[in-house]
Amino acid sequence: MIEIKNLCKSFEDKQVLKDISAVFENGKTNLIIGQSGSGKTVLMKNLVGLLDPTSGEVLYDGRDFVAMSKKEKIMLRREMGMIFQSAALFDSQTVLENVMFPLDMFSNMNLRERQQRARTCLDRVNLVEAERKYPGEISGGMQKRVAIARAIALNPKYLFCDEPNSGLDPKTSLVIDELLHGITQEFDITTIINTHDMNSVMGIGENIIYIYEGQKEWQGHSKDIMESTNRKLTDFIFASDLLKQMRAAVRGKE
Numbered sequence: 001m002i003e004i005k006n007l008c009k010s011f012e013d014k015q016v017l018k019d020i021s022a023v024f025e026n027g028k029t030n031l032i033i034g035q036s037g038s039g040k041t042v043l044m045k046n047l048v049g050l051l052d053p054t055s056g057e058v059l060y061d062g063r064d065f066v067a068m069s070k071k072e073k074i075m076l077r078r079e080m081g082m083i084f085q086s087a088a089l090f091d092s093q094t095v096l097e098n099v100m101f102p103l104d105m106f107s108n109m110n111l112r113e114r115q116q117r118a119r120t121c122l123d124r125v126n127l128v129e130a131e132r133k134y135p136g137e138i139s140g141g142m143q144k145r146v147a148i149a150r151a152i153a154l155n156p157k158y159l160f161c162d163e164p165n166s167g168l169d170p171k172t173s174l175v176i177d178e179l180l181h182g183i184t185q186e187f188d189i190t191t192i193i194n195t196h197d198m199n200s201v202m203g204i205g206e207n208i209i210y211i212y213e214g215q216k217e218w219q220g221h222s223k224d225i226m227e228s229t230n231r232k233l234t235d236f237i238f239a240s241d242l243l244k245q246m247r248a249a250v251r252g253k254e
């Protein structure tokens with residue numbers, strides 16, 4: 001579980017995050033949503049330590065991340081897996097080598113053990129057959145699955161995903177969402193996903209935090225969205241006519 005308390009972040013005189021408190025639960029897919037420029041990326045960067053909050057607390061299972069020494073932060077980072085918007089794979093390394101990379105860097109395993117662990121992770125994302133291929137030889141969806149396999153190689157307690165579905169078609173996005181959701185439950189990970197994808201919001205939004213102009217405007221489950229009377233949230237979620245009609249149909253049936 002990750003908890004943030006009264007988190008504020010300013011750049012010079014511009015306040016981007018305004019007093020955000022929230023809990024991101026383990027075993028659940030926690031989603032951060034909001035308009036472009038609302039502060040989602042800045043929030044995620046404060047969580048993983050790429051930015052320091054101006055004030056407030058970030059607690060990893062009660063451990064105060066902001067107050068930690070550099071060495072303690074490095075230790076904690078080993079418990080974090082990250083999936084970036086672009087899959088961020090090494091083009092000159094095979095799929096297997098890419099997944100082995102964090103094990104090469106941070107584990108004491110011998111080569112055989114590292115290969116075995118990487119294959120187990122590739123198996124979890126149904127990609128064992130691609131282990132000898134290079135990133136340039138596989139599809140964008142497959143690259144994302146390799147990135148997921150790499151992110152779980154060290155058995156992370158916390159998983160951060162920045163726009164995991166960007167550039168993917170809806171069907172492939174669904175595969176990625178199901179994978180992230182499945183892994184989160186299976187390994188009881190605290191997963192935090194920064195997303196614009198409304199299919200993800202409705203499909204795997206177990207704990208959604210809606211940021212509006214740097215403030216937490218709403219928090220809840222995707223099931224609560226249909227019933228919500230929060231105008232800022234519904235204007236954002238149901239921005240398209242199709243979604244507006246779907247909502248009207250659901251509410252009409254009640």
Ligand SMILES: Nc1ncnc2c1ncn2[C@@H]1O[C@H](COP(=O)(O)OP(=O)(O)OP(=O)(O)O)[C@@H](O)[C@H]1O
Nearest residue numbers: 011014016034035036037038039040041042043196
């Ligand atoms: N290093 C920085 N210095 C100054 N301002 C910054 C910095 N990083 C972000 N900002 C500002 O913070 C605000 C929030 O940016 P952020 O990237 O978090 O938005 P976002 O919600 O992730 O948007 P998007 O959905 O488009 O990625 C923006 O106004 C941005 O210009």
